[in-house]
Amino acid sequence: MSYDVIFIGAGPGGYVGAIRAAQLGLKVACVEGRETLGGTCLNVGCIPSKALLHATHQLHEAEHNFDAMGLTGAKPKVDWKKMLGYKSDVIGQNTKGIEFLFKKNKVDWIKGWAKVLSPGRVQVGEQTYDTKKIVIASGSESSPLNGVDVDEKIIVTSTGALELGKIPKKLIVIGAGVIGLEMGSVYARLGAEVTVVEYLDRIIPGNDAEVAKTFQRLLAKQGLNFVLGAAVQSATATKTKAKVTYKLRKDDSEQTLEADTVLLSTGRRPFVDGLGLQDLGIEITARGQIATDAHYKTSVDGIYAIGDVIEGPMLAHKAEDEGMAVAEILAGQAGHVNYGVIPGVIYTWPEVASVGETEESLKEAGRAYKVGKFSFMGNGRAKANFAGDGFVKILADKETDRIIGAHIIGPYAGDLIHEICVAMEFGAAAEDLARTCHAHPTYSEAVREAALACGDGAIHA
Ligand SMILES: Cc1cc2nc3c(=O)[nH]c(=O)nc-3n(C[C@H](O)[C@H](O)[C@H](O)COP(=O)(O)OP(=O)(O)OC[C@H]3O[C@@H](n4cnc5c(N)ncnc54)[C@H](O)[C@@H]3O)c2cc1C
């Protein structure tokens, strides 16, 4: 069998690239070793974590806000098995959806683990396939941490945390990044005592510092405990319990914590096992990523790479955009990703969303900027919905008023960020956003008010 292009990996990078390449008239196959399509994101990442976040947010609403609205009655009970069943059902619907899309677009799914024999030849099991081009989209895996023995039962990565046998009484989360805070929120809402141990003196590094501070305060109010400036030395498990040892960086003192479950969430690393990249001489960066040029070409002609396995943020939509771009490039078009406008979202409550520059990055670059900020407390819809915590912050160039970054902590921040992304993509000024009529009463009005605050001032502040 011979193809124009074979994608290796059917995550958001590979499956989206395969569909786009087929739409552009290429003969396409996608190799996937898992039993189901969709990669990390659909099987053990974005989708299952959002299902658990959704279910437990509903529980939080019922426990904390229903009574105030006159909705009284027995508190909902958690049927953990059923909640996991709902999560599995959501995964199934999504992965089956990709199977349907492959059939619809005539993408062949080659089941099994691929090895690249040479540019133009891919081996899967006993079978060898010829192809003009190869795109590696093999994704990432949880990074190990020295001294932490993951067994996926008591000491778990995100994969085990999405599938725990029972809700832990005590959970220790190592790393206050995206996975740690999303999964930490899930279990805190389910009643676990959650302690997050973070190496740095702040949470969600890389995000706007003011947002991070507000976020930590709000999570603490929801019951999450934070130990910052703490380097984890080890995590060990007995049959039913785990012990975490860490050193406080300020005085080097050694401390220990005990829990029923420990979540290791200190980052992910590219996954390239079994692909045979070393034999091919494909260049790998110091961080273990496949090195590519601006057109996703590796150091070996005819072999390309996209998604988590190359540099850049490890996000599903970044992988998808690269999938579309590489397909367009292979079809002779000018595929392109604007890395300056890739939003990042944390799906807790409130949500945290960001795009573009931060105040910290602008200060470091010595670029003059304006800040327009608006609190959700001044937004009527947010107040009605118990969602007044948080704010929208828009950063605009001091001279030109062009929007160069935005940071939102608040209700549906992950959806609100996109009008700012579109504005940035079109090179808009804060005034353009401020002069755009926004429906009342919506959360989006807070975005407009922040844009107004970049000029003559917000109305409801
Ligand atoms: C718990 C969790 C939650 C997340 N939530 C979000 C979120 O809300 N939003 C977001 O944007 N991102 C999220 N992410 C990150 C997101 O999942 C990744 O950025 C995204 O999946 C990367 O896509 P990819 O196609 O590069 O790789 P992957 O999704 O990792 O897919 C790679 C696929 O390649 C297959 N593969 C590897 N090697 C071979 C081989 N040799 N042969 C055949 N198949 C192979 C693997 O089995 C895998 O299915 C989350 C991640 C985790 C772990």
Ligand SMILES: NC(=O)c1ccc[n+]([C@@H]2O[C@H](COP(=O)([O-])OP(=O)(O)OC[C@H]3O[C@@H](n4cnc5c(N)ncnc54)[C@H](O)[C@@H]3O)[C@@H](O)[C@H]2O)c1
């Ligand atoms: N909503 C989303 O978009 C989403 C959700 C989940 C995962 N993801 C992606 O998955 C990737 C991995 O997520 P993650 O949360 O594992 O990583 P992360 O990089 O987001 O956070 C890791 C955290 O662990 C800390 N850390 C590192 N070593 C430590 C140590 N020894 N002791 C204590 N703390 C330590 C880091 O300082 C950092 O705060 C991210 O790149 C993210 O983009 C995205």
